[in-house]
Amino acid sequence: MTLAADPLAPAIPRGQNLAARLKTPALALILPVIFLAGWHLATAGRPYSLIPPPADVWTAMQDFAVGGINDDAFSATLLTHLVASLSRVFGGFALATLLALPLGMLIGRVPLAQRLFDPTLQFLRPVPVTAWLPLSMILFGLGPRSAYFLVFLGAFYPVLFNTIFGVRSVEPRLFEAAAMLGCGPRAQFSRVVLPAALPSIFTGLRLGLGFAWVVIVVGEMTGVQTGLGAVIMEARQLSRTDLVICGMLVIGIAGYLSDRALMLIGRRLLAWSPTHG
Amino acid sequence: MDKAALPILDIRDVSKTFSLQGQRIDALRGASLTIKRGEFICIIGASGCGKSTLLRIVAGFETATSGEILMWGKPVAGPMPSRGMVFQDYGLFPWLSVRGNIAFGPTSRKRPKAEIRDTVERYVELVGLQRFADAYPHQLSGGMKQRVAIARVLANEAEVVLMDEPFGALDAMTRERLQAELLELWQRTGLTVIFVTHSIEEAIVLADRIVVMSPGPGRIDSVHAVTLPRPRDVADHDFSDVRRMIGRQLHSHLAPKVA
Ligand SMILES: Nc1ncnc2c1ncn2[C@@H]1O[C@H](COP(=O)(O)OP(=O)(O)OP(=O)(O)O)[C@@H](O)[C@H]1O
Numbered sequence: 282m283t284l285a286a287d288p289l290a291p292a293i294p295r296g297q298n299l300a301a302r303l304k305t306p307a308l309a310l311i312l313p314v315i316f317l318a319g320w321h322l323a324t325a326g327r328p329y330s331l332i333p334p335p336a337d338v339w340t341a342m343q344d345f346a347v348g349g350i351n352d353d354a355f356s357a358t359l360l361t362h363l364v365a366s367l368s369r370v371f372g373g374f375a376l377a378t379l380l381a382l383p384l385g386m387l388i389g390r391v392p393l394a395q396r397l398f399d400p401t402l403q404f405l406r407p408v409p410v411t412a413w414l415p416l417s418m419i420l421f422g423l424g425p426r427s428a429y430f431l432v433f434l435g436a437f438y439p440v441l442f443n444t445i446f447g448v449r450s451v452e453p454r455l456f457e458a459a460a461m462l463g464c465g466p467r468a469q470f471s472r473v474v475l476p477a478a479l480p481s482i483f484t485g486l487r488l489g490l491g492f493a494w495v496v497i498v499v500g501e502m503t504g505v506q507t508g509l510g511a512v513i514m515e516a517r518q519l520s521r522t523d524l525v526i527c528g529m530l531v532i533g534i535a536g537y538l539s540d541r542a543l544m545l546i547g548r549r550l551l552a553w554s555p556t557h558g
Numbered sequence: 559m560d561k562a563a564l565p566i567l568d569i570r571d572v573s574k575t576f577s578l579q580g581q582r583i584d585a586l587r588g589a590s591l592t593i594k595r596g597e598f599i600c601i602i603g604a605s606g607c608g609k610s611t612l613l614r615i616v617a618g619f620e621t622a623t624s625g626e627i628l629m630w631g632k633p634v635a636g637p638m639p640s641r642g643m644v645f646q647d648y649g650l651f652p653w654l655s656v657r658g659n660i661a662f663g664p665t666s667r668k669r670p671k672a673e674i675r676d677t678v679e680r681y682v683e684l685v686g687l688q689r690f691a692d693a694y695p696h697q698l699s700g701g702m703k704q705r706v707a708i709a710r711v712l713a714n715e716a717e718v719v720l721m722d723e724p725f726g727a728l729d730a731m732t733r734e735r736l737q738a739e740l741l742e743l744w745q746r747t748g749l750t751v752i753f754v755t756h757s758i759e760e761a762i763v764l765a766d767r768i769v770v771m772s773p774g775p776g777r778i779d780s781v782h783a784v785t786l787p788r789p790r791d792v793a794d795h796d797f798s799d800v801r802r803m804i805g806r807q808l809h810s811h812l813a814p815k816v817a
């Protein structure tokens with residue numbers, strides 16, 4: 282958008298005062314602070330608590346990140362595990378998108394493709410990703426390939442079904458407009474269907490990426506050595522609950538940040554949309 | 559055959575039957591009309607008498623159940639850039655700016671880049687939207703959107719512009735201004751216009767010929783040449799005469815039902 286000094290541009294007061302600008306983050310922090318306080322009061326100074334107090338988790342996190350405290354197998358390994366999980370999340374997600382996007386456009390627009398694929402997909406959809414775990418280990422072996430597959434499955438359906446939905450809800454008028462301007466049915470795929478469905482495709486991508494993070498723990502239960510899911514599983518077996526919580530926190534933060542990144546890209550691409558821009 | 563000798567559009571005994579939940583609807587029966595290049599035709603008639611149906615068949619969005627439409631002597635088969643449509647609900651691409659919407663047609667027809675750029679600038683200027691050239695449709699007023707819709711069709715070298723109640727959703731003042739702009743454009747370019755309206759006055763202000771349609775089944779009731787000199791003044795005496803005459807014609811087929 283390049284309408285900076287134009288009366289058309291939505292009126293967002295730039296020089297808002299500090300108090301007003303801090304209001305949103307302040308509101309967002311209320312619940313975490315209350316939760317943290319409750320957690321602290323319930324666990325601190327009780328040696329038999331099964332859940333470690335926040336301070337212990339913070340110590341474990343520091344060791345997990347940079348080491349120098351416990352000096353065990355987990356010390357200073359956060360980056361390794363994070364990178365492993367990130368590559369699986371984004372790898373599986375990219376694969377899912379690559380497949381679901383064209384397939385969704387085809388199913389949404391071509392009746393034959395719909396009759397061919399839809400029944401099978403509808404049948405497979407209710408099967409939870411976790412139920413695929415044993416089969417996936419047989420098919421892909423113990424290791425990262427199973428993790429990729431499960432993440433792929435988790436991300437695939439949201440992207441696919443939102444793409445189909447987006448493609449189906451393109452205003453028929455736009456196809457008429459394109460046709461009378463000389464844009465044939467084939468070219469309409471990229472020039473009308475894709476851009477018109479983009480808002481809903483983006484919703485699908487965000488959901489898909491979210492699911493990719495949700496299933497990463499399951500995906501990394503398949504016997505991989507690295508990854509945040511693997512850390513959580515291993516720490517659980519060693520009763521290192523502090524580390525389990527660390528893994529959860531890192532997944533939460535990484536998932537949140539990747540969603541934000543995707544949303545920023547979406548905002549840029551959907552600047553034209555009154556509901557997204 | 560010589561193009562000059564042919565009518566630009568020849569609507570020949572066109573009928574259209576829809577089936578709606580097992581019911582047959584005669585949307586249009588036996589419509590015939592010959593239109594010369596450069597004519598401004600207005601179609602008027604009660605709701606449901608087949609105005610949109612006729613226009614959509616001419617555009618190529620619908621196929622006639624029987625009869626045919628010839629453009630320069632060749633049967634119309636499907637939508638074509640030479641017959642541009644201006645919709646009441648604009649039909650602009652919301653993800654394209656004003657420039658992008660105007661460029662859509664020439665881009666589809668694979669015109670050279672430099673030519674597209676020139677064409678777009680020319681038509682942005684023609685409809686007076688220079689300041690809004692990079693705005694998206696949702697940032698425009700209804701009148702501006704309709705200007706873009708018109709520019710988009712003209713930039714694509716349409717010979718016939720089909721307009722289905724294009725100003726129906728606009729306020730009276732914007733409407734009058736766009737009517738004047740359209741007339742000016744039409745006189746300058748030699749376009750052929752078929753314009754559907756619900757307003758007798760709008761039809762008289764614009765048309766060379768007014769086509770009155772009647773419902774049940776939809777058909778062409780009568781065609782009236784308007785010979786008043788332009789610009790036409792609504793307050794004029796002769797204007798009122800034409801308005802009375804068209805009004806009577808419009809209501810004549812309603813009379814038996816009312817009685
Ligand atoms: N796609 C369709 N399927 C079934 N019936 C239709 C369809 N399109 C139009 N009709 C019917 O055909 C008849 C003529 O409709 P049309 O839209 O051409 O009328 P109109 O003169 O444009 O009316 P209005 O002034 O309200 O726009 C109506 O009875 C309508 O219900």
Ligand SMILES: [Mg+2]
Nearest residue numbers: 609610611722
């Ligand atoms: Mg209509």
